[in-house]
Amino acid sequence: MLTGVQVVLAGGDARQLEVIRRLTEMDASVTIVGFDRLDTPFSGVVRGEWTPETLRQADALVLPPVGTEDDGSIAAIFTEQEMKLTDDYLAALPKTSKIYCGMAKTYLREMADKHHLGLVELFERDDVAIYNSIPTAEGAVMMAIQNTDITIHGSNCMVLGLGRTGLTLARTLQGLGASVKAGVRREESFARAYEMGFEPFYMPDLARQTGNIDLLFNTIPNMIVTAQVIAGLPLRAVIIDLASKPGGTDFRFAEKRGIKALLAPGLPGIVAPKTAGRIIANGLIQMILEDNRQRGNAT
Numbered sequence: 001m002l003t004g005v006q007v008v009l010a011g012g013d014a015r016q017l018e019v020i021r022r023l024t025e026m027d028a029s030v031t032i033v034g035f036d037r038l039d040t041p042f043s044g045v046v047r048g049e050w051t052p053e054t055l056r057q058a059d060a061l062v063l064p065p066v067g068t069e070d071d072g073s074i075a076a077i078f079t080e081q082e083m084k085l086t087d088d089y090l091a092a093l094p095k096t097s098k099i100y101c102g103m104a105k106t107y108l109r110e111m112a113d114k115h116h117l118g119l120v121e122l123f124e125r126d127d128v129a130i131y132n133s134i135p136t137a138e139g140a141v142m143m144a145i146q147n148t149d150i151t152i153h154g155s156n157c158m159v160l161g162l163g164r165t166g167l168t169l170a171r172t173l174q175g176l177g178a179s180v181k182a183g184v185r186r187e188e189s190f191a192r193a194y195e196m197g198f199e200p201f202y203m204p205d206l207a208r209q210t211g212n213i214d215l216l217f218n219t220i221p222n223m224i225v226t227a228q229v230i231a232g233l234p235l236r237a238v239i240i241d242l243a244s245k246p247g248g249t250d251f252r253f254a255e256k257r258g259i260k261a262l263l264a265p266g267l268p269g270i271v272a273p274k275t276a277g278r279i280i281a282n283g284l285i286q287m288i289l290e291d292n293r294q295r296g297n298a299t
Contacts, residue, residue, distance in 0.1 A: 218241045
């Protein structure tokens, strides 16, 4: 249980509603900020204001899955109030508290380091990332269906990156009857792709592999789908980039060539916010419990 643990949850989207519910079920003391337009009642939850004072007693500051933007802004769809995480707020946090988010950009990492605060990126945990890959893959398939005039079954698909998201997506596409090419960097990934019935190739060969592709899915957060790669795609192809912003695709050149290219980060929060929120909540609760045990404060 999280009895006595003071949690401030700031901003976010529909995923955070499930996080709030699970934290209260675990008996945490929860203050939510950035939810003034939300009508959903939460028993035992305090609605606070975004001020440094709100953070002074917090054991945990829970941010949206993306943490903050590069200027410190906190995304919050349930308020019109602008929320930023600045020095004043971090200075107010007790030094024993930790900041939790799905993934952190450079700004948040540097600010946490500057104020000597622990920062936990939940999506770096293998279990959370693997669970989260399920709604991501389903959302990618949904986008593919919405933006093509062919079936997934019988289509020629390419998945770039066989990490935790790419592997789930490739298996899902294969299960729907698609032929799947898999772009990899390492020998072990090549072997695993071959063993699973995909057609593997190494990323340096990408531009020569795109000639008959209907759907290209990218999971690599670097510029990988370059103009050279796009030039080799058939005009019917659709690119769905699942990497975090700004993605790994030359969207300008894709538009110039007339190829549909879609940036689709954060799909779990769009297609399955309750499931995605439950995944985040379970990982968050485990981490807070572990942190409390390490401090000798487990309840």
